[in-house]
Amino acid sequence: MNNYLRHILLPAVVGAVIFVGTCLINPNDVPNMPQGIQWDKIVHFGMFFVLSAVSLFDYYRLHNGKPRLLRWILWGFVVPVMYGAIIELMQKYIFQSRSAELADFIADVLGSLTALLIALFLYKKVRKPEKNLSL
Template identity: 35%
Template sequence: MKKGFILLFALIYFIITLVLLTLPGSAFPKERFLDKIFFDKWVHTGMFAILVFLWNFWLIKKHTGLTGIASKFIIVGVLALAYGIAMEFVQKYWVPYRSFDVTDMIADGAGCLAGLFLSFYVYKKNRPL
């Protein structure tokens, strides 16, 4: 895949997450079954895993040397987690019918870690010898 396409896809995905995280709470269905399986937390975990992986995948394709990629991956993960935490405050103060939820931040962090692990796996699998 071309680097520009990967960057564009990562940017579009970021915008999608921004829209989803700022939708009013009334836009989501109220289903008790989904609460029982912690569906919201799984969505946060998956959403942030994909976010971190997409940006790191762009770095994999962009990066030419073998040094410094791990620290760049970690920076992406930390920035994504900071974004998730910031969005919880946005939901608390500016989005109607949404609330601040620490467990969402924990799920975001778990997703960031999953995205980091996947990024390292893909990098090690595809790096030149």
């Protein structure tokens, strides 16, 4: 049980930081960035990339480098994407100082998807093929 808590703690902290950043901080308190770039979308992408990357890495370590692929994708991609959807719905219906945007959710999905694709690529590269010995 202690092993599970250790590997859940970092993704939970990252998730809490995302919640505070997207729901509790007033948009007027965010510093102005140079015009011409959608900084908000880049931040969403980055936050969900980090959340998924941390979740994927911790799940990989929890299972000693041999995660079950579908569960790994569930915890490292599907759960963060659902979390992003819930945050956008909370911004629309609960937090009056914030607004929900489909583009924010798309940036969340793309950040999580990028982390998943990198993790799958690295997993295939690191995983050593099992040799079949035939007699």
